[in-house]
Amino acid sequence: KAGVTxxxxxxxxxxxxxxxxxxxxxxxxxxxxxxxxTPGQGLQFLFEYFSxxxxxxxxxxxxxxxxxxxxxxxxxNVSTLELGDSALYLxxxxxxxxxxxxHFGDGTRLSIL
Amino acid sequence: xxxVEQSPPDLILQEGANSTLxxxxxxxxxxxxxxxxxxxxxxxxxxxxxxxxxxxxxxSATTVATERYSLLYISSSQTTDSGxxxxxxRRGGQNFVFGPGTRLSVLP
Numbered sequence: 001k002a003g004v005t006x007x008x009x010x011x012x013x014x015x016x017x018x019x020x021x022x023x024x025x026x027x028x029x030x031x032x033x034x035x036x037x038t039p040g041q042g043l044q045f046l047f048e049y050f051s052x053x054x055x056x057x058x059x060x061x062x063x064x065x066x067x068x069x070x071x072x073x074x075x076x077n078v079s080t081l082e083l084g085d086s087a088l089y090l091x092x093x094x095x096x097x098x099x100x101x102x103h104f105g106d107g108t109r110l111s112i113l
Numbered sequence: 114x115x116x117v118e119q120s121p122p123d124l125i126l127q128e129g130a131n132s133t134l135x136x137x138x139x140x141x142x143x144x145x146x147x148x149x150x151x152x153x154x155x156x157x158x159x160x161x162x163x164x165x166x167x168x169x170x171x172x173s174a175t176t177v178a179t180e181r182y183s184l185l186y187i188s189s190s191q192t193t194d195s196g197x198x199x200x201x202x203r204r205g206g207q208n209f210v211f212g213p214g215t216r217l218s219v220l221p
Contacts, residue, residue, distance in 0.1 A: 042211060045209060100144070101144075106153075106155050
C-alpha cells in the first residue's frame with residue numbers, strides 16, 4: 001500500500017507570492033492533517049480535514065487555507081508569502097476516528113527568498 | 114488544548130548504550146504516538162500507544178495513561194538511531210499536539 005504522498009518535495013518562492021501544496025493520503029484514509037515545522041516553533045498543527053470538511057484549525061493567520069477533495073486528496077494554500085513561512089510542511093493521514101494513528105508524508109520544504 | 118513536555122531535550126550516547134525518553138501530558142489523551150524524525154526530515158511512526166507497553170526490536174514504549182506520561186526505551190543504540198524523537202497526543206476530537214522533541218546523537 002502506498003504511503004502518504006506530498007508534492008512538490010522542494011519549493012522556492014519569493015515574498016508576496018502564493019503557493020499550493022498537495023497531499024495524497026493512504027488509500028482508504030479519509031482524514032488529512034497539515035503541520036508546519038520550523039526550528040523555532042517546532043511542529044505546529046495547521047488544519048484537519050475529513051470528508052471535504054475542515055474539522056479542526058490551528059492558530060495560523062487567514063493566509064493559510066486548505067481544502068479536501070472527494071477522493072480525500074488535500075491541498076493547502078499560503079498567500080502573500082512571508083519570510084517566516086519558510087518551513088517544512090508535513091501532511092498526515094489516518095482512518096477516521098480520534099483513536100487512529102497518523103501516518104506522515106515526507107513533507108514539502110518551502111523556502112521563501 | 115493539552116501541553117506536551119519531553120525530556121531530556123538533548124541526549125548524546127555512545128553506540129551500544131541504552132536510553133529512556135520521557136513524554137508528559139498536561140491532560141489525559143486517548144491517542145498517543147511516538148515518532149522518529151531522521152536527518153532528511155521524514156517522520157517515522159514508532160509506536161501508537163495510548164496505554165500499555167509495546168516492543169519492536171530494540172525499541173519499546175510504555176504509557177501510563179492514569180499518570181499522563183509515556184516512556185520510550187532504546188536499547189543497544191546504533192548511529193542510525195540519531196535524530197529527533199517526538200511524542201504527540203490527542204484528546205477526544207481535538208487536534209494532535211506535538212512535544213518539542215528529544216534530539217538524540219549516537220556516536221560511533
